[in-house]
Amino acid sequence: MSSTITKLNAPLTQAFDFQPSSELQLMPTPTLNTLTQQLAGFNTLTSALEYAAEGVTGYNFYDARGNLRSILPYSALRHNAHTLARRLSGFNLPRGSRVAIVADTSPEFVELFFACRYAGLVPFAMPIPVNLGSHAIYVQQLRGMLESSQASIALANIDYFGFLEEAVAEVSHIQWAGTPGKLSELPALDVELQPNHPDETAYLQFTSGSTRTPRGVIITERALMCNLQGIVRNGLEIKPDDRSASWLPFYHDMGLVGLVLAPMVTQISVDYLATRDFAIRPLQWLRLISRNRCTVAFSQPFGLKLCTLRVRESDLKELDLSSWRAAGIGAEMIRPETLRNFAEKFASAGFDGNAFLPCYGLAESTLAVTFSKIGEGCKSIQVDSKTLIDKRMAVRLQADGRKQNEFVNCGQPLPGHIVKIVDEDGQQLSEMMVGSVLMHGDSVMTGYYNNPEETNKALKSGNWLDTGDIGFLFEGDLYITGRRTDVIIVNGRNIRAQDIEELAEQQPEVRSREASAFGVNDEDGTTTIVLVIECRLTSVAERQSLTTRLQQLVYMAFGVNCVVELVPPHTLPRTSSGKLSRFAARQGYIQRTNLTGQLSFVESGDR
Amino acid sequence: MTESNYDEIMQVLCDRLSSLTNSNVQITPETNLISQLSIDSIKLLNLIMEIEDTFDVSIPINALTDVQTVRELVDLVYKIKSAS
Numbered sequence: 001m002s003s004t005i006t007k008l009n010a011p012l013t014q015a016f017d018f019q020p021s022s023e024l025q026l027m028p029t030p031t032l033n034t035l036t037q038q039l040a041g042f043n044t045l046t047s048a049l050e051y052a053a054e055g056v057t058g059y060n061f062y063d064a065r066g067n068l069r070s071i072l073p074y075s076a077l078r079h080n081a082h083t084l085a086r087r088l089s090g091f092n093l094p095r096g097s098r099v100a101i102v103a104d105t106s107p108e109f110v111e112l113f114f115a116c117r118y119a120g121l122v123p124f125a126m127p128i129p130v131n132l133g134s135h136a137i138y139v140q141q142l143r144g145m146l147e148s149s150q151a152s153i154a155l156a157n158i159d160y161f162g163f164l165e166e167a168v169a170e171v172s173h174i175q176w177a178g179t180p181g182k183l184s185e186l187p188a189l190d191v192e193l194q195p196n197h198p199d200e201t202a203y204l205q206f207t208s209g210s211t212r213t214p215r216g217v218i219i220t221e222r223a224l225m226c227n228l229q230g231i232v233r234n235g236l237e238i239k240p241d242d243r244s245a246s247w248l249p250f251y252h253d254m255g256l257v258g259l260v261l262a263p264m265v266t267q268i269s270v271d272y273l274a275t276r277d278f279a280i281r282p283l284q285w286l287r288l289i290s291r292n293r294c295t296v297a298f299s300q301p302f303g304l305k306l307c308t309l310r311v312r313e314s315d316l317k318e319l320d321l322s323s324w325r326a327a328g329i330g331a332e333m334i335r336p337e338t339l340r341n342f343a344e345k346f347a348s349a350g351f352d353g354n355a356f357l358p359c360y361g362l363a364e365s366t367l368a369v370t371f372s373k374i375g376e377g378c379k380s381i382q383v384d385s386k387t388l389i390d391k392r393m394a395v396r397l398q399a400d401g402r403k404q405n406e407f408v409n410c411g412q413p414l415p416g417h418i419v420k421i422v423d424e425d426g427q428q429l430s431e432m433m434v435g436s437v438l439m440h441g442d443s444v445m446t447g448y449y450n451n452p453e454e455t456n457k458a459l460k461s462g463n464w465l466d467t468g469d470i471g472f473l474f475e476g477d478l479y480i481t482g483r484r485t486d487v488i489i490v491n492g493r494n495i496r497a498q499d500i501e502e503l504a505e506q507q508p509e510v511r512s513r514e515a516s517a518f519g520v521n522d523e524d525g526t527t528t529i530v531l532v533i534e535c536r537l538t539s540v541a542e543r544q545s546l547t548t549r550l551q552q553l554v555y556m557a558f559g560v561n562c563v564v565e566l567v568p569p570h571t572l573p574r575t576s577s578g579k580l581s582r583f584a585a586r587q588g589y590i591q592r593t594n595l596t597g598q599l600s601f602v603e604s605g606d607r
Numbered sequence: 608m609t610e611s612n613y614d615e616i617m618q619v620l621c622d623r624l625s626s627l628t629n630s631n632v633q634i635t636p637e638t639n640l641i642s643q644l645s646i647d648s649i650k651l652l653n654l655i656m657e658i659e660d661t662f663d664v665s666i667p668i669n670a671l672t673d674v675q676t677v678r679e680l681v682d683l684v685y686k687i688k689s690a691s
Binding site: 130133163280549555561 | 639640641642645647648649651652655656659668671672673674675
């Protein structure tokens with residue numbers, strides 16, 4: 001423990017360095033700007049920032065107790081990013097070189113991100129560690145991203161630099177790794193910063209913490225601006241008196257594109273709470289919205305659930321959520337009950353259920369694909385469960401008493417984008433038929449960086465993006481019914497089944513292709529991860545030791561508990577090519593354990 | 608801080624953990640939070656909130672990556688409490 005404590009000292013001094021006098025003077029950036037609002041009408045991120053810097057709005061950062069700790073007006077962001085870009089220029093890197101940044105919710109991250117763009121470099125955000133005992137696995141994850149991106153520079157603030165240092169030790173192409181403080185000690189070259197071209201890569205977005213096969217989505221300036229225009233003009237109808245509040249991590253697409261970049265390209269102010277602080281005290285987010293009269297705030301359904309769980313009657317009296325006009329919901333399957341429970345709970349605090357704005361998107365399409373109609377709340381459809389399973393068809397419920405499923409209307413594609421539903425053979429299906437969701441449009445990624453194999457799996461001919469989700473269209477609106485079996489979503493986090501199986505296969509007792517991971521849902525929608533292992537061990541102690549070790553490894557890597565089932569060899573179903581079928585493995589598990597109502601209509605096999 | 612403060616933190620955490628997990632596992636300093644108590648993310652957040660409120664400290668998230676046992680958690684809280 002002692003080595004950890006030594007490393008802790010630096011951040012702790014910072015954390016307890018309260019300066020009440022300066023805190024009193026700090027005022028958040030205003031909501032109303034002095035500048036005429038432009039809704040993402042820019043070619044590149046840097047030209048958008050040059051414009052936003054003419055005004056008085058910007059980013060505000062709050063601590064766990066709701067005190068304003070620092071502000072970063074767009075004018076200061078532009079100034080600081082220019083200076084940092086000149087320091088980065090000293091490395092003489094070719095244009096488009098990658099810069100890795102561990103992204104906690106801080107002004108430094110945003111400054112570095114924009115400094116990279118001014119210097120013609122490609123930034124990408126790396127996650128912060130969130131799980132108990134995850135030290136070693138976190139370092140492996142960082143190393144995987146550094147290797148996959150072939151990054152030249154890596155940065156982390158003092159709290160996370162120790163992990164980064166361990167990760168870069170074995171990565172040869174890293175020329176420099178340091179903290180923002182170290183970067184500021186380097187000289188700023190007196191060079192002219194070159195404008196970027198819309199076809200250049202704006203950033204990479206990593207979609208999975210996989211250590212062996214991380215996937216860095218390539219997003220160009222053009223794709224980004226196209227998506228941002230759709231979001232702020234059509235999805236949100238942003239107006240000059242809008243203000244955002246966010247706890248979403250900067251290393252997720254919804255946090256970065258939706259709540260860092262979208263506010264900047266529309267010159268509105270944002271109030272940030274660190275994800276960790278939200279997770280521990282979710283009500284702080286609602287207090288920010290209430291106090292600063294915020295109008296636009298997004299969350300995963302999980303975030304709403306946390307708020308509903310934690311709120312007390314006395315909290316409700318202090319909150320006024322009536323300013324909140326766009327409560328965007330996305331990033332995981334939306335269950336109508338989650339929204340209904342939240343709306344019911346917070347109605348007395350002025351929350352208007354019509355503010356719910358379900359949407360659908362993924363990092364491979366920059367962020368957003370569809371938005372429901374703003375101001376109309378969450379619409380859903382009830383369909384007959386039996387027809388859904390037997391015929392893969394959504395039929396509206398005609399009579400009471402039949403078993404039904406309810407799905408949320410995620411709305412229509414952004415302008416210039418198309419969604420279609422296809423069957424296993426890629427044939428387009430008609431309305432109400434359930435199949436794979438494919439999409440097309442200028443927001444779609446160029447591919448995964450340095451990973452043609454994964455790129456070819458996701459991008460089909462004609463540049464159609466296979467989203468990996470299952471759903472149907474009705475009157476042009478998209479309804480998501482589930483996810484294919486390659487991704488398990490637990491508490492709002494996307495976990496790749498393959499990553500869990502890889503962990504298992506690294507154990508000496510587990511052979512390759514003898515582990516299968518999938519999710520099962522209980523009645524209230526909670527997802528549990530199940531890991532089925534074909535196991536030759538006979539001793540009870542050895543079997544117990546493997547089970548415990550696997551549960552511990554999965555927890556340390558993903559922060560979730562899992563059920564481990566050891567089965568005799570040849571139990572797991574295989575496809576004709578010898579590949580394990582997660583879909584069939586899941587059906588088998590459900591039959592063995594007699595879970596009711598679990599047989600699935602939402603999956604169509606593995607990608 | 609004295610030894611009794613350390614013991615006090617240990618006592619409070621063991622009590623909290625035992626009511627939080629509802630399990631029959633006898634909680635000792637060596638109990639593994641992950642494999643023996645199955646602390647999931649929601650329970651963990653609840654526990655951190657209670658620790659922060661009870662001891663008036665702030666637990667940095669990066670420090671939890673080296674915590675697996677009850678003793679390691681107590682060591683961490685004690686260290687932070689002593690530094691404040």
